[in-house]
Amino acid sequence: MADKGGRPVRTGPERIRKLAQAALNADVTVEQVDTILEGLSETLEDLNHSMEKLDVTLERFNGAITHINELAPRLIAVVDRMEGIVTRVERIVGMGESVIMPLAATEQVIRGALGRVRKSAGL
Template identity: 45%
Template structure:
């Protein structure tokens, strides 16, 4: 059987080796983390600049959306007013159509009397194309001598 007292210095050495190895590994890990953090500094600064630009863009977008909302409100108001104008124009057109119908109805008897008068005048020989005297012929100018008429 092995003597536990003789075994003890070997275990302590192994333990010390493991602790030393762990310390070296931790030191390497810390160096790696410091390297990563050092590389991330410029990235984080660039990200900060980008976020600031994004904030400015969002502010501009807010202003643009407010203007768009105002424009849409103006369009809605204009559409409502135009609907009122169209309604009034439709009423005016309806009234004009009514007046035209009344005028056509009122003029029918006059048109009938006029047509009858033309018929009677035609029977009596008045108002036809043959009842007009022919127009006299215009004198023809001689084109060869300027200023001298025929």
Template identity: 40%
Template structure:
């Protein structure tokens, strides 16, 4: 019965020193397993959030792709419009040159008309002089 007083300490002749470290080792392993389980749960949560973020990012990038395609079409139309403006400006230059020629010709005709009317002006002036001497004019 003397052995009963020793209890668990003397089973198998190991003593208290060998049983304590094994228990501590199991505790550490269990705690490490719990920590690993918590870490796995955290990683799964992060991955789930990351998955949602990637889905949203994919939608955003798809929208951006659509905007870029629309912008590409718009830039193509703008390029065509600028080409048309360039050709219109060239045509306007030709029209301005033609108008300048017309104005030059009209100026020449006006000069000729003025030169042709100078003798009539002299005749008119002489006629007024005669009329005023005769008392016919005002």
């Protein structure tokens, strides 16, 4: 037998009690690990379900982005046409202002003349 280094020697019943206690502790630990693993399994199933929903959402988002990309050239063309229309309207307005300026000046002269005639006539 090996030297125990001054430790008391255990008897058979003490060894059995220690082994039984160790077995009970191991059993409790195994149950705790089982409970943790069950909870982890449920969490992973929920995460898997969430990931499936996220995949569907990302596919829809990708479809929307693709649709926007397809619409972009048409929208750019519409904007270009609108800019052309605005340029033409600005030219028309500028021409209208040029035509009306002499008329407005003539109106001012006529109003001034009529005002002087009214003052001189006492009206």
